[in-house]
Amino acid sequence: xxxxxxxxxxxxxxxxxxxxxxxxxxxxxxxxxxxxxxxxxxxxxxxxxxxxxxxxxxxxxxxxxxxxxxxxxxxxxxxxxxxxxxxxxxxxxxxxxxxxxxxxxxxxxxxxxxxxxxxxxxxxxxxxxxxxxxxxxxxxxxxxxxxxxxxxxxxxxxxxxxxxxxxxxxxxxxxxxxxxxxxxxxxxxxxxxxxxxxxxxxxxxxxxxxxxxxxxxxx
Amino acid sequence: xxxxxxxxxxxxxxxxxxxxxxxxxxxxxxxxxxxxxxxxxxxxxxxxxxxxxxxxxxxxxxxxxxxxxxxxxxxxxxxxxxxxxxxxxxxxxxxxxxxxxxxxxxxxxxxxxxxxxxxxxxxxxxxxxxxxxxxxxxxxxxxxxxxxxxxxxxxxxxxxxxxxxxxxxxxxxxxxxxxxxxxxxxxxxxxxxxxxxxxxxxxxxxxxxxxxxxxxxxxxxxxxxxxxxxxxxxxxxxxxxxxxxxxxxxxxxxxxxxxxxxxxxxxxxxxxxxxxxxxxx
Amino acid sequence: xxxxxxxxxxxxxxxxxxxxxxxxxxxxxxxxxxxxxxxxxxxxxxxxxxxxxxxxxxxxxxxxxxxxxxxxxxxxxxxxxxxxxxxxxxxxxxxxxxxxxxxxxxxxxxxxxxxxxxxxxxxxxxxxxxxxxxxxxxxxxxxxxxxxxxxxxxxxxxxxxxxxxxxxxxxxxxxxxxxxxxxxxxxxxxxxxxxxxxxxxxx
Amino acid sequence: xxxxxxxxxxxxxxxxxxxxxxxxxxxxxxxxxxxxxxxxxxxxxxxxxxxxxxxxxxxxxxxxxxxxxxxxxxxxxxxxxxxxxx
Numbered sequence: 001x002x003x004x005x006x007x008x009x010x011x012x013x014x015x016x017x018x019x020x021x022x023x024x025x026x027x028x029x030x031x032x033x034x035x036x037x038x039x040x041x042x043x044x045x046x047x048x049x050x051x052x053x054x055x056x057x058x059x060x061x062x063x064x065x066x067x068x069x070x071x072x073x074x075x076x077x078x079x080x081x082x083x084x085x086x087x088x089x090x091x092x093x094x095x096x097x098x099x100x101x102x103x104x105x106x107x108x109x110x111x112x113x114x115x116x117x118x119x120x121x122x123x124x125x126x127x128x129x130x131x132x133x134x135x136x137x138x139x140x141x142x143x144x145x146x147x148x149x150x151x152x153x154x155x156x157x158x159x160x161x162x163x164x165x166x167x168x169x170x171x172x173x174x175x176x177x178x179x180x181x182x183x184x185x186x187x188x189x190x191x192x193x194x195x196x197x198x199x200x201x202x203x204x205x206x207x208x209x210x211x212x213x214x215x216x217x218x219x
Numbered sequence: 220x221x222x223x224x225x226x227x228x229x230x231x232x233x234x235x236x237x238x239x240x241x242x243x244x245x246x247x248x249x250x251x252x253x254x255x256x257x258x259x260x261x262x263x264x265x266x267x268x269x270x271x272x273x274x275x276x277x278x279x280x281x282x283x284x285x286x287x288x289x290x291x292x293x294x295x296x297x298x299x300x301x302x303x304x305x306x307x308x309x310x311x312x313x314x315x316x317x318x319x320x321x322x323x324x325x326x327x328x329x330x331x332x333x334x335x336x337x338x339x340x341x342x343x344x345x346x347x348x349x350x351x352x353x354x355x356x357x358x359x360x361x362x363x364x365x366x367x368x369x370x371x372x373x374x375x376x377x378x379x380x381x382x383x384x385x386x387x388x389x390x391x392x393x394x395x396x397x398x399x400x401x402x403x404x405x406x407x408x409x410x411x412x413x414x415x416x417x418x419x420x421x422x423x424x425x426x427x428x429x430x431x432x433x434x435x436x437x438x439x440x441x442x443x444x445x446x447x448x449x450x451x452x453x454x455x456x457x458x459x460x461x462x463x464x465x466x467x468x469x470x471x472x473x474x475x476x477x478x479x480x481x482x483x484x485x486x487x488x489x490x491x492x493x494x495x496x497x498x499x500x
Numbered sequence: 501x502x503x504x505x506x507x508x509x510x511x512x513x514x515x516x517x518x519x520x521x522x523x524x525x526x527x528x529x530x531x532x533x534x535x536x537x538x539x540x541x542x543x544x545x546x547x548x549x550x551x552x553x554x555x556x557x558x559x560x561x562x563x564x565x566x567x568x569x570x571x572x573x574x575x576x577x578x579x580x581x582x583x584x585x586x587x588x589x590x591x592x593x594x595x596x597x598x599x600x601x602x603x604x605x606x607x608x609x610x611x612x613x614x615x616x617x618x619x620x621x622x623x624x625x626x627x628x629x630x631x632x633x634x635x636x637x638x639x640x641x642x643x644x645x646x647x648x649x650x651x652x653x654x655x656x657x658x659x660x661x662x663x664x665x666x667x668x669x670x671x672x673x674x675x676x677x678x679x680x681x682x683x684x685x686x687x688x689x690x691x692x693x694x695x696x697x698x699x700x701x702x703x
Numbered sequence: 704x705x706x707x708x709x710x711x712x713x714x715x716x717x718x719x720x721x722x723x724x725x726x727x728x729x730x731x732x733x734x735x736x737x738x739x740x741x742x743x744x745x746x747x748x749x750x751x752x753x754x755x756x757x758x759x760x761x762x763x764x765x766x767x768x769x770x771x772x773x774x775x776x777x778x779x780x781x782x783x784x785x786x787x788x789x
Contacts, residue, residue, distance in 0.1 A: 035309030200449030583737025
């Protein structure tokens, strides 16, 4: 399994994160997205005419949408991440996978505008991003009332992986995450999962590690 | 605020290999400028009022100035050393004072907490005594004999090693890091932070490197440096006050902050105050 | 200024009191503290920090402070015992009936009693408190609360004005309300917010 | 280095030190570090300062003072150890 990867891309990070959480072995092929624009070059357009990353390749299969890659990777390496197979759960997971596209189109766009100077209607992106975060917050409030800590149920699924990165990276695009207490607790639950890996802008929870004692032996 | 000493300095405003004839609009110290190239590919920088600004093409970047530079662009002799790979890392915009971006780059004590398991890791948090001076003959800030424990100094390193650093500030918004070079003992890798002040609380950062490394693919080198810098971005955007205080009366600098204090003294001495706060608050 | 349930052990959140930026956090053993949201070392926001045991540490250089705000450890100088003088300014924080209250000045009276209620959620409205009171059709009472019926349930909306003409509503509902009824209140709050904000946009 | 170590250093500051803000600033900064910082002599271009406390904090005092308030320029600080207690 090969992931054409960019270290700063939340959509690529979703795949790296799920791989880490499921223990799946994937090979990373770094793409010079910025400043090189390598994803728009002929070899990449041949694989993915839409000119986006991530691109995921396994045994002749090419997938280019992060939600599809999450679905494939979970099915292969960790079916529990798809949720249980009740119709309601399947529906909820699919709902959030589709929703995550709105996060990319709002928060994701605001972020590359503010960080990497890509053009965007920044006010419109921020408004839409705030609306998305409010919807996640409201959904999580109702999940908490039902005793569930995660978006689609009582355990983490690819729905959470799909929505988590942009929800944390919103400040990169000038969108505050301070007003959302349920999002704060939800993202903490994800960051506390065994095998969690970070990306730039999403720090690990240092509080999970005890205060270090003195260095055992000094050289 | 007009800051004459800083107006006369050189600033990075673009990557040489990415110039276009149409050019790119950007800001330099609040003034709108356009960075383009002429039909021969030479950089041209123009201001909003039509005047053509002085340019230099060096270290992978276009440099310009809004004023009349009294000094030539600083020298990085290693840039011309054969065998080095020169890496344009790309631009990252940060909502912080340009001076805060430089100060953070000069800091090693944050490595275990912000660049965890890469540039530092608990419990190896101690900052050993190092030396800082303002080199009068070149009028630059230098920090030398800086040592810090690094868990993953190189891909080949099985465990952590203590890495040697030197830091150099040759211009108010430029910092150059010299770092132990694993494949070539005795040489230093050069990693720079070129900062374009857009406003007093907004900047663009153009990292650039000159490395001895024939193994690592170019994209990996770019990604590594982008990863490091982007780990710093949330710190830089959340320091209070937004501008860099030149009076430390609301801060508690300790010996680990020697480079930061030397940098601020040097800014104060030259009146480099664009992006600085003059009183403690 | 926050619901107890939204600040479980080891969590730190940013908030405001009288326009002052605060970091409010709960230690591992459950103690609540409210401080200036700024590390005295180099000015980083402490609300980005992390809680270990009974200390809050700054994310930037790991300086850690005990619940009284006294510096305990400076990782760059591990052998140094920090003097008591290095401290973060604190404000009083108390907890009652599922709500965390802070006071920048010594409070003249204890927080209002809110028995028979359960905390539901906090939400931020892009409008001043007066606009919300108008939309709810009632004045803010002496406890700083609105007491409307939402989705047929008696609610208490504690009003916290924050900078930028915004307001945080901390919402409690009758403790016998079922989870489904509470969810209905949560949706009614979203509706209230939409009404208030669209009226402001229209004006 | 033991955690109880203290030292007494005499700082001799030279520079443009005449601003009235400086001496109160020194007292405040020493207070923020929880150490003793007593001015023993002061003129417009030279200030003598007795600093007592843990060595790391005495170092911190030197750094803070070297930057000082904006209307003061500290050109140099000479440090002389008077006393060192382990």
